[in-house]
Amino acid sequence: MYYFNPIKIKTILRIIKKITLVLTCILSIGFANAAKIAIVIDDIGNNLSDNQLLTLDENLTYAILPHTPYSFIFSKKAAELQRDILIHLPMQATTQNILLGPGALTQGMSKRQYQKTLIAAIEDIPYAIGINNHMGSLLTRLDKPMRWTMELLQQHNMFFLDSKTTVYSKVESIADQYGVNALHRNIFLDNVKKPNVMDIQFKRLINIAQEYGSAIAIAHPYPETYEFLRDNLPLLSSMGIELVPLSQLLPSSKMFNDRIIDNVADDFVKTTATKNNNDSE
Ligand SMILES: [Zn+2]
Numbered sequence: 266m267y268y269f270n271p272i273k274i275k276t277i278l279r280i281i282k283k284i285t286l287v288l289t290c291i292l293s294i295g296f297a298n299a300a301k302i303a304i305v306i307d308d309i310g311n312n313l314s315d316n317q318l319l320t321l322d323e324n325l326t327y328a329i330l331p332h333t334p335y336s337f338i339f340s341k342k343a344a345e346l347q348r349d350i351l352i353h354l355p356m357q358a359t360t361q362n363i364l365l366g367p368g369a370l371t372q373g374m375s376k377r378q379y380q381k382t383l384i385a386a387i388e389d390i391p392y393a394i395g396i397n398n399h400m401g402s403l404l405t406r407l408d409k410p411m412r413w414t415m416e417l418l419q420q421h422n423m424f425f426l427d428s429k430t431t432v433y434s435k436v437e438s439i440a441d442q443y444g445v446n447a448l449h450r451n452i453f454l455d456n457v458k459k460p461n462v463m464d465i466q467f468k469r470l471i472n473i474a475q476e477y478g479s480a481i482a483i484a485h486p487y488p489e490t491y492e493f494l495r496d497n498l499p500l501l502s503s504m505g506i507e508l509v510p511l512s513q514l515l516p517s518s519k520m521f522n523d524r525i526i527d528n529v530a531d532d533f534v535k536t537t538a539t540k541n542n543n544d545s546e
Contacts (some may be wrong), residue, residue, distance in 0.1 A: 266315075288404070289371065293342075295448070297526075299505050300471075300474035300478055300479065300480075300506050300507070301474060301478065301480075301508075301513065301514065302478040302480050302482065302501070302506055302509070303326055303480075303482070303508070303510065303514055304325050304326065304454070304481075304482045304483075304484055305328050305426065305450065305481065305511060305537075306325055306326070306327050306330070306402070306484055306485065306486055307328045307428070307484070307485055308353060308399065308484050308485050308486060309327050309328075309329045309330065309353070309486055310329045310331075310333030310336040310339060311330060311366075312486070314486070314488075316342075316537070317488065317491045318494075319339060319342055319343060321348070321494060321498070322346065322495075323494065323498045323508055324508050324509060325348060325508075326348060326349040326350070326351065326510055326529070327340070327343045327349070327511075328351040328353035328397050328399075328426075328483075329350060329353055329390050329393070330355065330366055330367075330385070330399060330519040331352055331353075331354070331367070331389040332366075332368045332385075332389055333367065336389060337389070337390070337505075340390045340391075341392065343392070344481060347394075348510065349394060349510040349511045349512050350392045350393045351393055351395050351397050351426060351511070352386050352389075352393045352395075352396045353368065353398075354370065354383070354396045354397070354398055354399060355399045355401075356371075356398045356399065356400055356401030356403075356404035357369065357401065358400035358401060358402040358404075358430065359403045359431075360402075367432060368382055368386050368389070369382075370382055370383065370410060370521065371404070372402050372403060372407065372410070372416075373406060376409075376413050379413050380416075380417055383414065383417050385538060387417075388519070391440060393423070394512055395424035395426060396414075396423060396424075396425055397427070397428050397450075397483075398428045399428070399432065400430060401430050402431040402516070405427065405430065405434040406434055406540040408435065411436060411439040412439055412443075412491070415439055415442070415443035416443065417441045417445070417511070418445045423445075423446060423517060424440075424446035424448070425446070426447075426448050426450065426511060427447060427449040427450070428449075428450055428483060429450055436449070448511070448514060449481070449513065450481045450482065450483045451469075451482065452466050452469055452470050452473070452483075453481065453482070453483050454466045454467065454490065454493075455484050455486040455487055455489065455493070458489040458490070460487075460489070460492075463493045467482075467497060470482045471501075471506060474506055475505075475506075479514050481511065481514065491501075506531060508524065
């Protein structure tokens with residue numbers, strides 16, 4: 266007959282306890298260092314169907330075109346969902362400027378005109394914590410307009426996500442001079458709306474995040490993008506990737522989160538004229 270030795274059992278239990286502790290530490294360190302990605306959905310505001318992207322129960326960031334038919338409704342909805350909101354600011358491009366839409370910033374504007382237009386966009390989307398450029402392949406490479414932009418962003422405690430529509434962009438260097446937080450997107454997810462191409466881009470995004478700790482993608486409110494994100498975002502956690510609001514990739518994220526909560530109580534009905542915009546920049 267076999268008798269349990271109480272001393273042996275105690276030793277075994279102690280060892281199990283130690284192993285559990287070590288495993289917990291390893292897992293918690295792993296989680297704390299999880300690679301982070303932020304996905305910004307651009308071009309929200311022109312179509313009611315943009316709402317589809319707002320129905321995903323994922324921490325996406327929404328970039329809303331000012332003065333568009335659904336800009337206020339969708340920014341309010343995104344704020345209620347406690348998502349990060351950006352003003353998707355139309356800025357002059359080198360071509361196809363017919364697609365800029367209302368409230369665009371252009372090269373020919375005086376400083377007064379320029380800043381007045383920018384303030385009108387900020388007032389139109391009061392929940393926004395930052396901006397990113399819609400198009401802008403010309404304007405973001407110009408010194409003066411970028412200085413006028415940063416001057417206002419500094420005053421409003423907002424940041425700039427550079428959509429990087431030109432390799433000559435001066436957004437980050439000028440933001441730095443004004444003490445304005447700036448980031449840039451790493452990939453466009455859906456410039457080609459095919460699942461296999463989006464899959465390649467998504468893998469690139471994950472690779473960048475795993476290598477550098479974080480990565481930023483820009484996507485658009487296309488049905489194909491909705492389906493792709495719906496199917497693929499739930500897989501991220503099993504890969505050790507965390508989907509975060511864009512503001513979490515900023516050095517001083519807390520004050521931006523505070524700002525979202527402060528503004529949620531605002532309420533008014535928007536009555537801005539309709540204008541179509543299909544630009545994918
Ligand atoms: Zn855009």
